[in-house]
Amino acid sequence: MRLPQIQIHTTDAKLDLNIAKPQQTIKQPKATQHIEQPAAILEIRTTKGVLKIDSSQARRDIGMIGPLESSANYAEKGRQENLQGMARRAREGRQMMDNAGKDQGRATIQNIAKQNHGPHRTPFNIKFVPSVGSVKIDYTPGTTDVNIQRREPIIDAKVNKPIHEYTPGKVTGTMVQRPDVDINVVI
Numbered sequence: 001m002r003l004p005q006i007q008i009h010t011t012d013a014k015l016d017l018n019i020a021k022p023q024q025t026i027k028q029p030k031a032t033q034h035i036e037q038p039a040a041i042l043e044i045r046t047t048k049g050v051l052k053i054d055s056s057q058a059r060r061d062i063g064m065i066g067p068l069e070s071s072a073n074y075a076e077k078g079r080q081e082n083l084q085g086m087a088r089r090a091r092e093g094r095q096m097m098d099n100a101g102k103d104q105g106r107a108t109i110q111n112i113a114k115q116n117h118g119p120h121r122t123p124f125n126i127k128f129v130p131s132v133g134s135v136k137i138d139y140t141p142g143t144t145d146v147n148i149q150r151r152e153p154i155i156d157a158k159v160n161k162p163i164h165e166y167t168p169g170k171v172t173g174t175m176v177q178r179p180d181v182d183i184n185v186v187i
Helices: 056-061 067-102 105-117
Strands: 005-011 014-020 023-027 032-036 041-047 050-054 136-140 143-149 154-158 163-167 170-177 180-186
Touching: 067 105
Parallel strands: none
Antiparallel strands: 005 180, 014 170, 023 163, 032 154, 041 143, 050 136
């Protein structure tokens, strides 16, 4: 006995696909920024130092004096010498008056002459010219006051949005061969 058989033949579908790829571009523009740094405010105040040197005493010690002071010194020295001369003459006159009646007139005049014209000794010693401490120095130091005011920077920054361009992909297809199923019964 023969059994009927079923024969099935299939034909696959064939498609032709056209694929357009998607396009995407992303650009990130740089941030726009403006930075400004204002200058700091700097104030400097100074006072000058003062140096005073007084060498007038040292100049006097070595004989360098002005004409007014020199005239005054010579006038004072002349006045003192005059007073000493008057005192000496009064003293000598008193000696002569006291000893005149005692037959010592010649001896008195000889003694007075010896006192006035004998060897005069002047003390000798080392003298430092100018004298120590004759130059006077006075110094007042100056001052410096510095004042700085710091100023903050001015920063203006803008973040730019990214530029995003997207073209979606496309798929188009055409049927080249249609599917088919063929069923036969063979006896």
